Amino acid sequence: xxxxxxxxxxxxxxxxxxxxxxxxxxxxxxxxxxxxxxxxxxxxxxxxxxxxxxxxxxxxxxxxxxxxxxxxxxxxxxxxxxxxxxxxxxxxxxxxxxxxxxxxxxxxxxxxxxxxxxxxxxxxxxxxxxxxxxxxxxxxxxxxxxxxxxxxxxxxxxxxxxxxxxxxxxxxxxxxxxxxxxxxxxxxxxxxxxxxxxxxxxxxxxxxxxxxxxxxxxxxxxxxxxxxxxxxxxxxxxxxxxxxxxxxxxxxxxxxxxxxxxxxxxxxxxxxxxxxxxxxxxxxxxxxxxxxxxxxxxxxxxxxxxxxxxxxxxxxxxxxxxxxxxxxxxxxxxxxxxxxxxxxxxxxxxxxxxxxxxxxxxxxxxxxxxxxxxxxxxxxxxxxxxxxxxxxxxxxxxxxxxxxxxxxxxxxxxxxxxxxxxxx
Numbered sequence: 165x166x167x168x169x170x171x172x173x174x175x176x177x178x179x180x181x182x183x184x185x186x187x188x189x190x191x192x193x194x195x196x197x198x199x200x201x202x203x204x205x206x207x208x209x210x211x212x213x214x215x216x217x218x219x220x221x222x223x224x225x226x227x228x229x230x231x232x233x234x235x236x237x238x239x240x241x242x243x244x245x246x247x248x249x250x251x252x253x254x255x256x257x258x259x260x261x262x263x264x265x266x267x268x269x270x271x272x273x274x275x276x277x278x279x280x281x282x283x284x285x286x287x288x289x290x291x292x293x294x295x296x297x298x299x300x301x302x303x304x305x306x307x308x309x310x311x312x313x314x315x316x317x318x319x320x321x322x323x324x325x326x327x328x329x330x331x332x333x334x335x336x337x338x339x340x341x342x343x344x345x346x347x348x349x350x351x352x353x354x355x356x357x358x359x360x361x362x363x364x365x366x367x368x369x370x371x372x373x374x375x376x377x378x379x380x381x382x383x384x385x386x387x388x389x390x391x392x393x394x395x396x397x398x399x400x401x402x403x404x405x406x407x408x409x410x411x412x413x414x415x416x417x418x419x420x421x422x423x424x425x426x427x428x429x430x431x432x433x434x435x436x437x438x439x440x441x442x443x444x445x446x447x448x449x450x451x452x453x454x455x456x457x458x459x460x461x462x463x464x465x466x467x468x469x470x471x472x473x474x475x476x477x478x479x480x481x482x483x484x485x486x487x488x489x490x491x492x493x494x495x496x497x498x499x500x501x502x503x504x505x506x507x508x509x510x511x512x513x514x515x516x517x518x519x520x521x522x523x524x525x526x527x528x529x530x531x532x533x534x535x536x537x538x539x540x541x542x543x544x545x546x547x548x549x550x551x552x553x554x555x556x557x558x559x560x561x562x563x564x565x566x567x568x569x570x571x572x573x574x575x576x577x578x579x580x581x582x583x584x585x586x587x588x
Contacts, residue, residue: 202223203303203304204224205223205300205303207289207299210260210296214239217236217237228272234275240301241253243273244273245272245273245277256286260286263296265285267286269281269306280307281310282303282306286300345373346373346374350375353584356552357552359579361576364523369388370523370575376409379462381460383407383417385455386577387400388453390451395449399443399453432459436470436472453497455473460581468506469491472496473494473495476491477507478518478519480517482515486541491507514583515582516581519578520579523563523572524559524563524577525537527573535563535566535567539566552581559578564576
């Protein structure tokens with residue numbers, strides 16, 4: 165004989181339900197269920213004055229510390245205290261007045277005056293005619309959850325405040341760094357000057373400028389500090405303060421000794437050598453920088469420059485192909501007592517020079533293909549019939565479009581000059 169039950173037979177049998185039991189059994193079981201619930205349960209009678217509690221289970225006693233004999237016949241407001249939120253209390257009263265269910269988190273007080281967060285759910289009980297005869301209240305201790313939520317809100321508020329302070333500090337630092345860029349270009353009929361600058365972050369490692377050193381000489385430079393962020397920005401600002409045309413003890417570009425009638429323009433190689441002496445990489449937390457620094461002579465139309473680990477200058481003659489002009493020189497800070505050699509370019513009316521950071525040729529597209537020097541030369545040459553300003557803007561736009569949809573991942577600095585014929 166098979167010892168297993170017939171599955172068809174077991175599925176066909178109906179379970180024994182509470183409704184099948186006698187009224188007395190049902191009532192007894194429901195009372196035992198209410199009494200043994202771990203939640204606090206109360207029943208109040210709104211037909212009596214002040215809607216008093218007429219039943220409280222053991223869970224309520226454990227939760228509040230009050231015995232049933234302490235609370236029967238009283239309104240449950242005795243659980244409220246000085247820090248109980250009155251707006252939440254008003255919400256409860258309104259729901260009871262409207263005879264509708266409501267659930268709130270309310271700060272209550274135990275018999276020993278200790279506080280706890282009470283998840284209170286009140287539900288009206290109606291008779292066959294639909295009249296509310298009682299209210300059932302279910303209380304749960306949710307102190308741990310509420311305190312965790314409050315702690316999280318406090319933490320988020322502190323993080324927001326810290327983020328705001330950091331954002332404000334970054335904005336101030338960015339404004340300081342933007343002060344390193346050209347504000348007013350030298351006014352001269354001999355030269356047209358244009359530039360573009362596109363930082364990849366709030367704080368850039370690149371900066372450039374054009375400065376009138378005296379009536380005859382104009383300085384051009386592009387500096388690229390390794391890395392980005394606060395450290396690179398601070399180093400950039402420090403360097404920028406030294407590369408000034410104002411005669412002072414800190415300026416590396418012009419110098420006026422006692423007794424001299426006018427300031428003396430410092431040659432590019434000497435400027436690079438002094439920067440290399442002042443900024444050894446081991447004293448800059450591993451940061452270094454490349455630089456292209458040149459001085460244009462308005463009388464001779466010659467451009468004398470030095471490159472410290474920087475990309476070559478592009479010379480675009482009026483009617484010839486572009487030429488990359490290399491200038492050997494070590495990155496600033498890499499080697500003590502490094503020497504820097506100068507290059508001199510003689511320019512004719514209509515000739516253009518292009519200076520830039522490595523963020524131009526090394527800009528990557530979505531397939532990680534670099535923009536390249538070849539493409540840069542192609543764009544710069546193609547736009548030779550445009551104004552210098554439009555030509556530089558066109559190159560900047562070409563780099564940005566190449567890097568879409570994310571944009572350049574490195575700072576982009578572009579600086580150009582064109583020699584003009586003063587007779588025209």
